[in-house]
Amino acid sequence: MNYILYVVVPCYNEEEVLLETSSRLLAKLNILVSKQIISAKSKILFVDDGSKDATWQMIKSFNEKNKMVTGVKLSNNKGHQNALMAGIMTAMQKADIVISMDADLQDDIEVIDDMICKYSDGCDIVYGVRKNRDKDSFWKRFTANTFYKMMNWLGAKTVSNHADYRLMSKRALEALSGYKEVNLFMRGMIPTLGFKSGIVYYERAERFAGESKYTIGKMFSLAINGATSFSVKPIRMITWLGFFVFIGSIAIFIYSLIRHFMGETIRGWTTLMVSIWAIGGLILLALGVVGEYIGKIYLETKGRPRYIIEEYID
Ligand code: UDP
Ligand code: MG
Numbered sequence: 001m002n003y004i005l006y007v008v009v010p011c012y013n014e015e016e017v018l019l020e021t022s023s024r025l026l027a028k029l030n031i032l033v034s035k036q037i038i039s040a041k042s043k044i045l046f047v048d049d050g051s052k053d054a055t056w057q058m059i060k061s062f063n064e065k066n067k068m069v070t071g072v073k074l075s076n077n078k079g080h081q082n083a084l085m086a087g088i089m090t091a092m093q094k095a096d097i098v099i100s101m102d103a104d105l106q107d108d109i110e111v112i113d114d115m116i117c118k119y120s121d122g123c124d125i126v127y128g129v130r131k132n133r134d135k136d137s138f139w140k141r142f143t144a145n146t147f148y149k150m151m152n153w154l155g156a157k158t159v160s161n162h163a164d165y166r167l168m169s170k171r172a173l174e175a176l177s178g179y180k181e182v183n184l185f186m187r188g189m190i191p192t193l194g195f196k197s198g199i200v201y202y203e204r205a206e207r208f209a210g211e212s213k214y215t216i217g218k219m220f221s222l223a224i225n226g227a228t229s230f231s232v233k234p235i236r237m238i239t240w241l242g243f244f245v246f247i248g249s250i251a252i253f254i255y256s257l258i259r260h261f262m263g264e265t266i267r268g269w270t271t272l273m274v275s276i277w278a279i280g281g282l283i284l285l286a287l288g289v290v291g292e293y294i295g296k297i298y299l300e301t302k303g304r305p306r307y308i309i310e311e312y313i314d
Contacts, residue, residue: 003116005032005042006091006098010083011059012049014103016210018058021103022046022069028109029068037116043094044069046103047087050077079218081184084164092173099167101128104210107165108202115167115200124172124195128165130204147223156188156230159199166190178305185226232295239288246281253278 007025011018025044032038048056048071059071072090074083084100091098097119101107107128115126133141144161151158164186168176175193191197214222228234256270 001036001120002039003037003042003096003119004094005029005038005116006095007042007044007112008047008084008087008091008098008100009044009103010047010049010080010087010100011051011055011103012077012080012083012213013051013053013055014210014213015051015053015055015058017104017208018046018055018062020208021105022062024105024109026066026068028112032112032116037113041094042068043091045087045091046071047083047090048073049080049083050074079221080164080214081186081222084186085184088168088173089177092170092177096170097167098170098173099165101165102163105208106205107163108205111200111202118198118200119167119169121198122196123167123198124169125190125193125197126167127159127162127197127199129159129162129199129201131201133161133204136204143219143223147226150223151188151226151230154227154231154233156185156226157191158187158226159191162187162199165202169195171195175305180303181229183225183229185222185229188226188230232292232299235288235291235295238284238291242281242284242286242288244281245277245284249274249277249281 007029009021009025014021022044029038029042029044033040033042046055046059046062046069048059050073056071056073059069059073062069063071072086074086078086088098088100097116099112099115101109111128115128118126133144136144148158148160168190172190172193172195175195176189179189181189253274256265256273259265260270
């Protein structure tokens with residue numbers, strides 16, 4: 001017991017919610033400290049993701065009033081995933097456990113106790129999973145469901161209905177720090193770490209104030225990033241397509257020859273048909289092969305660790 005807990009909160013133009021978020025989180029941490037579940041050295045770490053409003057000034061003023069609130073400021077808007085990474089990597093140096101959550105109080109902070117409980121039971125990663133999505137708009141639900149289905153099909157093992165509300169232990173974070181990629185998609189990366197993990201369920205509330213900072217553009221780029229960061233399946237599909245078109249071209253070749261010898265065609269049709277299909281197939285196939293190599297280069301350049309040692313018995 002008495003773990004040092006850091007709660008990492010990425011914030012982009014969140015001046016409307018920050019006061020409430022920081023006071024609720026502080027109250028929560030103080031209760032946990034008094035119950036001796038976490039150490040008094042625990043902190044809230046706000047990450048200002050290049051906000052254009054008063055977010056950073058607010059974070060600084062919270063820190064002046066209460067040293068339990070700290071902050072880091074990014075030089076400009078790098079997006080949620082990068083802000084989150086910056087926060088948890090900073091927190092890792094001081095904390096035993098790190099919980100990441102959104103600034104808008106959509107994630108229920110009352111399940112923090114359960115998360116820590118699961119951590120004491122030996123889980124290195126505890127995912128916060130929302131019970132249902134009836135507070136979300138139809139559009140958000142639809143895009144999210146499609147996205148999780150697509151990710152599973154592509155082979156990335158994401159936890160359904162889990163956003164970025166999660167607890168990670170120091171050693172899980174240290175393992176994550178070995179991932180050198182720049183295109184971040186945490187929800188896909190963290191399950192690949194392995195380690196024992198647990199789930200806590202919670203009701204997702206509506207945004208406390210302000211508007212969603214995930215614009216349609218940011219949502220799509222997260223989805224495309226997720227898909228292309230985790231699999232070379234799209235490239236493999238081109239290879240297969242090329243292969244099938246080429247096989248098809250052989251059938252067309254035979255068919256065209258038969259028509260030709262039956263004398264049912266005009267001059268030049270056979271040659272045209274055969275060449276269009278054969279060349280089309282070959283081009284796709286070649287593209288796929290080139291793509292396979294690019295895919296390999298891509299996976300290599302990430303320089304991800306080949307393995308992560310969970311335990312070491314000396
Ligand atoms: N966020 C960020 N940088 C961005 C966009 C969002 O740090 O460029 C933060 C935002 O402040 C919030 C979290 O990411 O703490 C989730 O964003 P939001 O609640 O707007 O997304 P939604 O809940 O609508 O998916
Ligand atoms: Mg939100």
